[in-house]
Amino acid sequence: MVRQVLFIQGAGAGTYDDWDDKLVVSLRRELDEDYTVRYPRMPNEDEPSYPAWKAALTSEFKSLEEGAILIGHSIGGTILLHVLAEQAPLFEPGGLFLLAPPFVGEGGWPSEDMPRIGDFSHRLPAGLPVYLYHGAADDIVPPAHLSLYAQAIPGAVIRTLDGRDHQLNNDLREVAGDIRSLT
Known part of the structure; x- marks a missing residue:
């Protein structure tokens, strides 16, 4: 059975075509034919x-099967996390993987249209494995945001990747390894 992976891009002009597409290429290369990676274009990426x-x-979730893996990069990961915390999907996700997500709330970045959630532990689907990755050399989202998430999601697996930038140097081998470990 082929397992679905949904990859949500980050934001900024050209992110879908010029930046996060390289992350998706790395992920597809690292995962085998037992996985299919979907990469939808998000609205108004600028x-x-x-x-x-x-x-x-919410529309993408409608076509996902039980056990689908959810991945979000940068603000795409932050939004994905908040959507899951607000409303459980109709399917049971197999794992949530957040790559360099900015923390929205106290100590992190402000947002006028995103809900502030200080503790995600009781708002996410029960038993959902959560993994967070952040490059130690990220000059876009401060690595300190990872500590804020560690407090907000007790039990999450936290991985700081030395020498990696905001794009994790376009290398998702650790992410793919963690995905494979769930099956």
Whole structure:
């Protein structure tokens, strides 16, 4: 059986075509034929809004099967996490993987259209494995955001990747290894 992986891009002009596509290529290369990676284009990547991305994610969730893996990069990961915390999907995700997500809330970044959630532990689907990755050389989202997530999601697997930038140097081998470990 082929397992579904949904990869949600980050934000910014050209991110889908010029940046996060390289992450998807790395992920597809590292995973075998037992996985299919979906990479939908999110609306208004230049100026993302939480309501628009939430609607797009909710629509994507409708076609996912039990055990689908959810991955979000940068603000795409932050939005994905908040959507899951607000409303459990109709399927049971097999894992949540967040790559360099900015923390929205106290100590992190402000947001006028995203809900502030300080503790995700009781808001995420029960038993959902959560993995967070952050490059130690990230100059876009401060690595300190990882510590804020560690407090907000007790039990999450936290991985700091030395020498990696915001794009994790376009190398998702650790992510793929963790995905494979879930099956």
